[in-house]
Amino acid sequence: MPLRDYRTDAALLEQRRARPQITPRIAGAAAIAGGLILMGLVLSLRGESATVRTDPDTLCPTSRPVSVVTVILLDVSDRFSEPQRLQIQNQLARLRDSMPRFALVEVYTVDRIGRRVTEPVFHVCNPGTGADLNRIYQNPELARKKWNRFAERLAGDIDQQISQPAMGSSPIFEAIQATALRTFSNQAYDGLPKRLILISDLLQNVPGRLDMYREVPNFRSFRRTPYFTRVRADLRGVAVSIYYLARPEVGTQGRRHLGFWDAYFRSQGVVAIAAEGVFGDR
Numbered sequence: 001m002p003l004r005d006y007r008t009d010a011a012l013l014e015q016r017r018a019r020p021q022i023t024p025r026i027a028g029a030a031a032i033a034g035g036l037i038l039m040g041l042v043l044s045l046r047g048e049s050a051t052v053r054t055d056p057d058t059l060c061p062t063s064r065p066v067s068v069v070t071v072i073l074l075d076v077s078d079r080f081s082e083p084q085r086l087q088i089q090n091q092l093a094r095l096r097d098s099m100p101r102f103a104l105v106e107v108y109t110v111d112r113i114g115r116r117v118t119e120p121v122f123h124v125c126n127p128g129t130g131a132d133l134n135r136i137y138q139n140p141e142l143a144r145k146k147w148n149r150f151a152e153r154l155a156g157d158i159d160q161q162i163s164q165p166a167m168g169s170s171p172i173f174e175a176i177q178a179t180a181l182r183t184f185s186n187q188a189y190d191g192l193p194k195r196l197i198l199i200s201d202l203l204q205n206v207p208g209r210l211d212m213y214r215e216v217p218n219f220r221s222f223r224r225t226p227y228f229t230r231v232r233a234d235l236r237g238v239a240v241s242i243y244y245l246a247r248p249e250v251g252t253q254g255r256r257h258l259g260f261w262d263a264y265f266r267s268q269g270v271v272a273i274a275a276e277g278v279f280g281d282r
Contacts, residue, residue, distance in 0.1 A: 052102070059150055060125035066104040068193040070095075071120075071179045072158070075110040075200030075245070077170035080162045083280025084245060088162065088199055089155070091243060091276075095197065096154060101128030105154060106183055109161055110175040110200065118178035122157045126150055170205040173231035180233035180268075194238045196270075199278075201245040201253065202261050216252050219263040236269035246279045 052061050060066055072092070080088065099105070107122035127146040176198070184194050203212045209227050210217070222228055242261070247253055258275060265273050 054125070054127065058124050059127045059146060060104060061102050064102075065188070065192065066125055067100045067102045068195070069104050069183065069189045070099065070106070070195045070197065071183055072105065072107045072122075072197045073110065073175055073179060073199065074107065074158070074161050075170065075172060075175075075198070075202075076161055076164045077110050077167045077205070078201060078203075078245075078247070079164075079166045080245070081280055084278050085162055087278050087280065088243060089158070092158060092197075093155070096126070096151060099126045101126060104189075106179075107154075107157055107161065108175055108179055109164075110170060110172055117181055118175055119182060121161065122154065124150055124153060169207060170203055172200055172202065172204045173233075174206075176235075177231050177233040180235055180238075184238055185234055196235070196238050196240045197243070198240060199243045199245065201247050201250070202242070202257060203247065203250060203252070212252055212257070213250060214252070216257050216260050219260050219267075222260075223267065233268050235265065236271075238270050239272040240265050240270045240274070242273070242275040243278050244275050246277055 053063055054061055096105075103126045105122065105124055105126065106120040108118055108120050111118050127150055128143055129147045176196075179196060183189070184196075205211050205213055210222075244258070262273060262275075
């Protein structure tokens with residue numbers, strides 16, 4: 001049996017003692033740091049996936065469809081009294097606050113008869129208030145600023161429109177048709193919930209065609225006229241809400257008048273219709 005070289009063993013032992021030792025405290029700190037880095041990476045990825053890119057002007061999403069389509073049609077052919085203006089502002093504020101994130105809002109007006117189909121005067125999406133966003137990996141404060149901008153723009157535009165001077169005609173059929181052609185029939189909105197908010201006294205008045213200030217025709221008879229064929233609209237799948245502006249001095253308003261419009265909208269394919277009176281005229 002060969003003799004062991006104890007000097008060699010002693011040198012190896014000394015080298016092992018000189019090597020740095022990893023203590024449990026250092027190992028624990030490294031594990032915590034690694035966990036924090038991993039958590040930060042996960043939160044960053046979650047934040048990126050939850051962020052929806054939007055158009056800076058319209059606030060509408062650029063990589064996904066809008067959630068719902070809401071069209072507000074303002075009949076500004078006759079002026080609004082102050083009580084009516086306040087009622088409309090309150091109702092539209094409730095509507096605005098109930099809209100889901102990325103709901104598209106468009107505002108049309110009952111305009112003068114012209115060669116062009118009426119276009120919306122407002123086209124903006126609700127960016128959401130930020131109340132449902134996570135403070136850790138999202139930015140609810142920025143979302144709230146965007147929503148405030150949206151709310152101010154919508155309120156300002158509606159106030160401007162309902163303050164316009166009265167006009168000599170009221171082509172309501174034509175304006176409804178415009179909303180159907182330009183918005184509700186748009187392929188980009190196929191399959192989405194759609195709603196028409198009509199704020200009007202429903203007194204259609206187009207010289208040479210129909211004047212509801214004088215009389216309200218029987219809808220079955222009106223449906224057989226060339227004028228109806230000219231102004232009919234495809235409103236299939238659209239829910240309609242009417243804010244019926246009362247004109248006490250006009251004798252043709254009332255139950256029979258509303259019945260005409262109920263038949264008109266149902267013949268255009270709406271899925272639901274509701275009406276609410278707006279009083280306080282002059």
